[in-house]
Structures are given as structure tokens and as C-alpha cells.
Amino acid sequence: MHDGPEYLDRATVPLATLLDESSLQAAVVSPAPEVLAADPRLAAQIRSTPVASSIVIELEDPGLYMLPGDLLMVTGLAFSGDEAHDRAYVDRLRATGVSALVFGLEPVHAEVPPTLLAACQATSFPLIVLPPPIYFAAVTSILNRALETERTRALEHMNTLARHLTEAMLQHRPAQRLVERLAAEPGSWAALRIGDELYLGGDTPAGARFGELFADFDERLHRPRGARGGAGAVFTSITVQGTDYEVAAHAAAPRSSRGRGADATAVLAVGRSPRLTRIDLTALQLAANLVGLLLQLPAAQSMAVDQLLMQLLMERHGSQILGAERERFARLLGNSFGGGTKTAHAVIAMRNPRLPPGSDPVPVGETVASDTNWLRRLLHTPFAEHRAKQLRAFVGSPPTPSEFQHAEQLGWLLAVSGPRSFLELPSAMQEAEEFARAALHVGTHVDGNAPPAETAWPLAAAADPAVARVAAAQWLAPLLTEAAAEQRAALTCWLRQHGSWDRSARELGLHRNTVRRLVGEAQQRLGRDLDDPLERARILLALTALDTDLAPGAVPGARSDR
Template structure:
């Protein structure tokens, strides 16, 4: 038996669209009713036979004019009742990939010739009979409406898939998110191999030898002298055990098929069609090689699957390009101010040149902020959690896009960056949504970047303790300064500075001093005035000013205790 070729490039509807329409009263003569009853998989395959168009050809050899997915409608002008001729007729249709043969009774034949029925049943080829007075025009109109509806549905579905795949590449861990989205629907599963990295999406059938499958796909993609054009997918099949189900019916769905399940074919198993595309970086060879993206589905891939695979392969090309190393100058600059520099300031003749390089790299900025990103310990995002909050290179790519800066690196459990300006509220919100906490230093001169990073590191410890972002520029969060932070002096200073940010400016120095003295005097105006050698009304004015700036209830003893502890923590850093 010659297997039917799958419909690859046209919208299609299942043969059941015709069989289930009551106005046509269509009946299925082949395969035989008892065969369909004994083999549910065969019945399902017949009902799902893809119909992409309807054609009426009353010739002895219509197969020469047919393409895979065509539905042939005849009245039997070319059917003579000769068993050999009818068998050859059915064989030619089946070999051409015709979805089904539809036989209209009258005016030529009062019943379908038995020789044609036997020939179709020998091939498990669908033979549908239409009773009079059904006109082929009505069948064609019905199927064309269904096909147009399917085209619209497929277009809408493809738009959704394209949006999800594109959004996946814009998030952190784009490779894992991309294969997750590619395998999102139905029984699909996906595999992406980039160098030594392997990403799996969906549920890969148990027992599939991924190494053997990858080798087979790579051979097919690189096979010399084949008819496959560059950029087209290569196809194979894998068979996996299915102890509780009957053997799958039909062909492999691919002209090149092999069985890879633990290294060998599975008799009576479930077949998954697999397609793969090889892709390279869009510009240059950022990662030094190509990637293979594969998508599998049982029993076979759909037209939408293959379109999604091609789109995802293009996006993999972007992913391969994104982690590319910066230019040599930028790489050396990163090493210089993030790793090799000791002390808090860059001194000597290199300072001006260093500042110019940083300013040019940040688009002409005058100052820079250090940013440290850590994983929110209370959240796990997506299906690709990282043990112990670790980071990978693609996380640095995501943060580089979020902060619009070339200066990002990942180190163990944190990301570190320098930016021209602090993250916007929308960027902070996105980072939090993706499970990240950001600590942002105040603005520093380019010669003080090591000090800026030390500040951000301290703020990051406080951010982990508080469970929210700490932006050294923006107003503090509403969470109270924690009494428990006093156990860690570094966290205490960073958290206190964030909480008391409204009093941190040089213009508020006297306010801080008066507020500290008043709190230490247990709220006594007279004692605070004597300790500071100020008038009692001056103390009242400064405390009222502090109350307004902080927005805190200074009549609450607990609130006063927190403020005093925070002020004390800040003074310990003076």
C-alpha cells in the first residue's frame, strides 16, 4: 500500500464535515463497517482525512490531475465494473494523496460497482456514496464554506501563536519560554538544541531517545542531493509504546520516516510525526554555531504547527544573536569597572578616558546608576525554575533589554548592571511580575562606579529582606522599616536610608538632627531644645516638618521607635 501524502500547504477540513451533514445523507462504503468497528484508530483516521478542495473529473486516470488533499467527486462514467481496472483506478487515486472518492448515484449507476468497493477496501481508502438527488455543486459549496471558516480560524490562531512566541523571546529565559509556547497546544512537544544546551517543551513521549532523534534529524537536514529546499523542515517519526491502545493506522505522514523509541521501532506503538528546522544567528555567528528546533505531535503535525515551527525557528535566530558578546572595548570596560577595579574610585590618568567611554556607551549620560537584580525568594515563575535562585546568560540579555544598557553581567545568584537612569515604574513592575527584585543605587559619577555597585549590593540585601524593590532615587515603599534589620548592620543602613529617603537630602540635615534629639528625649520639647541649644518653637517646627516629609504618625510610640532605630542605623554609617 502506498501511503497518502499529508496536506502541508493548504487549509483543510476533515472528511467528517461531509459525512456528518444530514442534508447529504452520505454513507461510507470503504473501509468496511466491520473494519471500522474493530479498529477505532482506523475510523478516526478516516473521519479526519484532510479535505482541501473538491474536484469533479470523469476520467479513467484522474490521479494525474489531483494533489494531496483533493476530494474527487464522480458519477462513475469511467467505472466499467472490471475488477482489475477498478483496482488500478483506486490505486492511482490513493497514490496521488486524494482524500476520498465521492460517488454520486444516478444517472450513470444505480449502485456503486462492487469491484470498486472491494478495491477501495483493500487500500482502506475512503469511498463515500451520495444518494440522489444530491448535486455536486451543493457538496462543493458546503465544503468551500467550511474551508473558508477554517482559513479564518487558522489565521486567527496563527496570529495568537505568533504573538505568544514573539513575547516569549522578549522575556528572560527566552529559549525555554519559546519551546513552552511552541508545544503549548494539544499533544505537541518541542525540543531546542543550542550547542550543549537542550530545552524541552510540553511532554516528550516516554522512551524517546532524544540523542538518536537529533542525530537522525541532523542527517536529514544535511542530506546531500535531496529535494528539500534550504529553510524547509525535515521530517521523521517516532514510535512509543501504547500498551492500552490498538496499533495506529495509516502511514507515517512523511516520505522520510524512521522510528526512534529507546533506539528501536515499537510494534503496535503510537506514532508521533516530528519536523525540525536548523537555524543560525541572523547576523554573524554569535554563539559559534547553529541550533536545531524540533516539534512533534501525534499522529501528525498540522499546517498551523509547521507555520509556528518556521516562525519559532526565526525567533531562535534572534535568541542565538542576543547573547552575543559586546565589542572588545565594551568587554574590557565591563571587566575594568565591574571586576578588576579595587577601591571605591578610579584614579589617575585613566579616569577621564574611562568616563568618556562609559558616557558614550550610555548615550551621552552624565551619571550612572548601579542595579542589582535578585530573584524574589517568595516566587517561582514559569516552568523553568532555577535551583537556589541562580542566573544564566539569557537572564543578562533580558535585563539588558529591560534597562536599555549594554552593561549587564550575571554572577551566580544575581545580575549586575549600570544604567544611565533608574528603571521606570513600568520596568520595575515588569521585573516584579517576572520574579525579580531590583536594587538601584543613587546617581554616581563615572569615576565612582565601584562605589555605586557597592551601594546597590547593600540595597539588594535589604530588598531581599523587605521583599520589594529598593530604588535609591524614588520615594520609599510603604512597608515599615523592619526592626529585624538591626541584626544585619548593612541591611539596616540600606533599609533605613530607603525608608527615610524624604529626609536624606542635604537641606534636611537640621531636620534629621532635631528629630533624632527629640526622639531620644522621649518627645520632650524642652529637653530637646536644651540638648540642641535651640528655641523650643524651633524644635516644634522642625519635628512638624519631619512629620510632614515622612508621612508618619509621630504620636505612635512604635512608629517613633522605628524612626529612631533607622536614624541610629544611618548615623552608624556616618
């Protein structure tokens, strides 16, 4: 690891722009052609050398009149074959940051002075030879056209990138989305460290020592730097498994408010092989500012406010609110949901533990406080909180199919209660908790408002009675209304009597034809094949799970006819 070069604030194009222009017939003589052929990394580095402008100066010390990134063009008036002079001349160019030296053959020299060539090759300083006739104006014209094209392209690209970065901050897991968007181009990568969490995106070099890299950035970013404090950005170069990367890092912290200091500081880094671009640096600064906004409200404080609000809702049980206070509470809550609703649903969101781990630093099945912002936007609700491995929320209407699908694509499972009055929110959350256990067990969403699933009730759910009741209630929903009580009782008895119509009739005290009719109606409601022995076994297990300790018609997720 070593300090990186001084970076440019001007638009640049690679030196290859001139080398690949056939009309110029430019040839690289330093580094020597045989050296470049044997070292592809060096050849790529020379070709990618940034060039910001071109200038003709035949003075002894042209560096006094040049800026980093300038291309110097000469005919050799200042060279007389003095080895010490030429070596000092090249050293001054390198110290100034001159990108390369273009030497035009004739009318002064028929070939590059050997002493100048040796001085350039000794330091691998780029030396380009132009054959006669020499048209430095053509070089300037070609370079200016390329720079103008690059400025236009960079402006368009930066506008698009700025929009994408902003959109990333509004999505689920914004920190991870940000680094992925920042390093969307091939050959680039990004890393964001927030506290102990490290988010990686792009073509991250395998074997990179990010711990050492960020330790170096921390030390340099916090150095005193004039009256303004620490540096805004720092630069370095690293080599990982034979590949060179230029890396820039920027500190990102929330702005203090009313004297309150920031309680979280992040460091964002971007790298590219072989060189960073001007767009990379502009995007880095923008992304760092967006991370600062993300950290504006300390996570601990935000989570405490969320939990306090949810706790107040959970404690406002109907029996504790009297008279006009009830109406006022219901009106305020209904307006918070957007108006037009008198019931609410509890929602619990969990990470699907069956998904393979990705680049997200959060362990499989775990959640973080920032996930709450995503859930609020998904469900359009102000009532959401983060609790250990769960996110909990109250909504005025259940999630739509597209919202369920979006959550699934992001690796989340949702458990949604049936509708409850605003005075029964604790009951709604209790129901959602049972649904959540079932969702984790079966690996799918559990919606207390959806029609029954067409798939078979999971036999494995019988291992957990609570999970089995919830899963069975979802699967057998058509039989759980008061209107279907007779059909449910007849079907249960018939299954327990192993399909015997006579024994079932005696057990129920009904005529065998009545039993046949009721079982047939139950089959129509369920849409299941009762001639399949495995299907009958599943239905019996589900009914048994419901009848364990719950009266008919009062199972979790049951709905009345509507």
C-alpha cells in the first residue's frame, strides 16, 4: 500500500486516444517497446495515463507553466545531449504531474536524443515520438474533440448515476444497494464500512485486506487539516494478486444538529483497475453525502421511537379506553392509516432463513434497524418497529399480491393477521406471531386474509401444534365458517371412521345419505380429492390440529361469511 497520485479536477481522456489515432503514427519509445511487450500491466497503465490538455513549451523548465495532466509537446530545442540536464528535465516534468512527453522529429532532431530517451526509460516516463511532418495542431485538435466528447458523456453518465444512487438509498437495504450501484461498471468495486458492518459491491478483489485498508483510511481522514479539520477524501494504490487498483475513500457522517455530535461515522471507498476516473471521484463524493443523510438520525434513537410508538398502540387495549376517548383514538388511528378504514392488520416480516448468504453482511435470518424504513415504504404505514429477528407493523389494509412478491424477491417472509378493530391491536399482533412461526416453518408467506392455498397442508407442521393450527387454518379456511360447521363435523367423523358411512352415521346420529351429502359438500368447499388416501390423511391431521384446543369456528385465521 502506498500513497496514490495527485488527482485531477479536469476532464481527461486516456493517452491511448492519441496512440490509437492512425493519422498521427505515434509510437511509444519509453518505456521501451520490449519492456511493454513483456509487462502487460505496465502497458495498460501507460495507455490509461490521463491527459487533460496539450501544450507546446520549448523552455528549460516547462513545468512552471503546466498543470497535472498536461501533455507536453516539443521539438527538442532545449536538448543538446547533456545527460545530467536531460535527467533533471524529466524529473521536473514528473514532479509537476505532466502526463507524457511528445517529441516531434525534425526539424531540430532526426531522432530522439539518446540521453533524453535514457532519462525517460529510467523512470518509465511516457515518451511518444511523432514522425515528420509534425502537426502539433493536429494533436491538439484530436485531443480537444476527445475531451469535449468525454465532458458530454461524463455529464450524461453522472446525471444517470446520481439518479440511480438516490434511488438506491430509498430501497431495501440501502447501504448494500448503494455500493452495488456505485460499482456497476466492469473493473470497479466499492466498499462501505458503517461501524462493524462492511458492505461490498462490484468486482471486489479476492484477497484484499479491507481491514488494513480502512484502518489506513481512518487514520488519514481524521488527521488535522487546516481550519476545516480532517480531509474530505484520501487516495491510495493497492496491488492484489497481480492487479493494480487506484482507490479513493471519503468520510461520511451525519450533520450535527443543535450541538449534537454525530454518533455514527462511515467510510466509503471506490476502486478501479488500473485507474480511477473523474466520474468515480464525483460519484464517490455524492454517494458519501447520501450515506451521511442515511445516518442523519442515529439508529438507536430511531429504533427507540419506533418501539415506543408500537408499545403505546399495543397497550391501548379496548378495555382501557372509555367513552369519547375511544372515538377519538379510532379517528386518529384511522387518519394515520390514510383514512377510510376502521380495522387494522398486524404484519410481521422475517428474513427467510432458507436463502443462501450473499454479499449482505447481515447474517442469514437476521434483521437490522434500517430494514424498518423499507417495511414502512412497502406497506405505506407509519407504524413499524425493529425487534431482534423480526420487523413488526400495523397496516390499514393487507399487503397486495405485488407487495408480497416484492418482499419474497428480497428474501422476506410476511405473516399478516386478519382484520381487527383498532381496539384489538394486541390480539392482531398475537395472531400474526402465530402466523410468523408457521411462515418460518413452511418457508412461505402466511396471510390471514387470503383464500386457502391450493397446495397440500404440510405434514411436517404437525411437529409444532401452534404451527400446525395456523397452517391448517389457512388450508381448511372454507370449512371454518359457522355455515360449514355441519360439513366440517361430518367430514371429521367420516375420516376418523376410515371412510365408513355406516359407522359415521351411527356416530353422528344421522342417516348415511345425509352423511354422504355433508361430506360431499365439504369436499366441494375444499376442492380436495377425498379418493386419495394421502389427501385424506392430510385433511385429518389438519382437522385434528384445529380441534386440539380450539372450538369449531374459533381457530386462528377463521373468517365469517362475507
